[in-house]
Amino acid sequence: MKEQKKVTVLGGGLAGLTAAIHLSKYGFEVCVIEKEAYPRHKVCGEYISAEILPYLKSLELDLEELSPEHISKLIYSTTSGNKIETELDLGGIGLSRYALDHFLYQKAVKIGVKVLQDTVVNVVFIEEKFRVDTINSRSIVSDLVLGAYGKRSNLDKKLKREFIENKNGWLGIKSHYSNSNFPEDTVALHNFEGGYCGLSKTETGAVNVCYLATYKSFKKHKDPEAFKLNVLYKNPYLKEFFENSTQLFDKDLSIAQISFERKSIVEDHILMLGDAAGLIHPLCGNGMAMAMHSAKIASEAIINNYNDFKLDRMALEQEYRSQWKSNFSSRLKFGGILQRVLLNPILAESTQKVVSIIPSILPFIIKKTHGSPIV
Template sequence: MSGQRRQEIVIVGGGLAGASAACVLGRAGHSVLLLERDPEPRHKVCGEFLSIEAQTYLAHLGIDLDLLGASRISRLRLFHREKRTETDLPFLARGLSRKALDEALLQRAMALGAEVARGVAVRTISSEESSHQVDASPFGTVHADSLFLASGKHDVRGARRPTSGSMNDFIGFKMHYRLSEEQRAALDGTIEIILFDEGYAGLQLIEDDIANLCLVVTRQRFETIGRSWDSLTEQIALECPPLAETLRGAAMLFDKPLSIFQIPYGFVHRPDTTEPQGIFRLGDQIGVIPSFTGEGMSMALHSGCLAATTYLRLGRRSTSFHQQMAADIRGQIRLAFLLNKAARQHLGQAAIFHLCRTWPSIMRQVASFTRMREASMQRALVPP
């Protein structure tokens, strides 16, 4: 399988950003090679919350969420200690596992003409003015006219992100549960946000009535409790009795939690006019919004669609894409970054909860302020 190969477009990474770009480019008739390091579909650390914007992109790409069994979510419930408040969401959200969604997008990309190579690890990338060389084991060396870098939070040697200024001391965890019938019914239609010391969690149903608990915690607190998932969840349950009640008798569906370290919250790629043209950074390679907003999946899809549309309009002018993408997401990420900074401390959490309980509409406003703007979406969705 190893050797030399020339390719018009290479996409590194088959997650939401990479697969969405492959769909748009394949549908337009371009020669696309997508390299995915995982040989089989797998779960990923993610809240698995699909905002109305994310749903719009998925419909544009031909993904049927009803066919995939996505849950429906219409309410937001916020917990701090034993207290709670809730409100209606400003839209109908959906819940679907990344394992199911990513696979559906990859299958869609292949149906639209993209070539997908699984189990291919990209080791290094080197760029010149007119092309990019990708060292992909065991695929060999690929010379790409244009490169779409969608490797998520993992950097590739030769194309690392400068993430200085971001908040990268959080650890993310995820566990799927099978709840009791009573607790499943209580959670149905709702996403719960749980504030706890030095972190927060989100709990919602996805397909097949499975509950997804996704949380972030500071590295310091995780180390203080002994670097143990069981100890962490026990401590959170003590701080938030309603969560303990929800998980009582629940069956864990993974042998151990999925985890990811050093999440660079607040990162936005700064366009560099000296960077070689034809390398497009997508998804977490261009911006990382704190997970409590539920907009990470939408931004990933937006980046994939916008990058592909920019390529169809302007060719290899990736700087134009980076400038537009930064303008589209910078404000939302900055606001979420500030809220995330406040929410990591007890006093900040108490203040946020007090405001939300006193004026529940604030929760809806925050949800609206961190969403993708309609004008930004139109640039990515309107055919060139």
């Protein structure tokens, strides 16, 4: 009897769980290590581009089971309140990470994926095998390791990844609000000085509010509430929303030291997925879809390069790098340009005026940051 192929996934978010499900369906023995218990809230925009839905259905993951909101419109405003609206060709859905991650976790466990609640402290690659050590004294040996642990981790320091050594001036804040006037079919992106804020409804009817701000702009104020009152309120649409909403969380969730720097796709033979491989600017609105798409790319590269239970690791890593670049590099680059433009008040207002004169520019921008349906 041939030995089963073993994969360890570091992180049980969207990318990690999707890859685990994909590989398990192809006969791999998969272990996911996740430090947090399910279900849980996470700092996230909670809008999923519909481009990813055909792929998920191919894995028998039908997100309609969660009764998501269906989103077909985009509203964007500058700090001064100038607004433009457009239809989203593909559209998307609004779904909380609380529901989605738990859904994927349950599906993974059902098909035999082993999920451990633990924290990884070290990963060693020796003689074509990985050893993953955890804080609870577990030591797991596998043929492959996927890094799907999010934006930053102590593992990044262990692996001596370049971006982790640099101080990053961004932080994210997220909460849910009750607001019956916010439209179910719309995702809104509103600029403010030093950042931007996304709003969209989730499956519960709550509006997810998630904003990204520079630390430079945030540190002038004592806390998120003061920042909201003194900075976010300067955008009239955000002011109106907050004044007519009730916060549902006891307090905001936050994450600091967010990096948009280029990251290595493969690090010491670990395939990096999702935010661990590269973070697209939230203005582009499809980070969740890209995370799950990266799981597809990695899983298919692994399957393609296992022949008679022998792994061609070099070919696997080359294929993964090539497919990542083909699918994401231009979108990440364009997202960076878009962010720089929209965070400059003069450029943002000028761009808004151009778009109002030539409306076809906005669908072009959306197309540059989104993909086609993924099958």
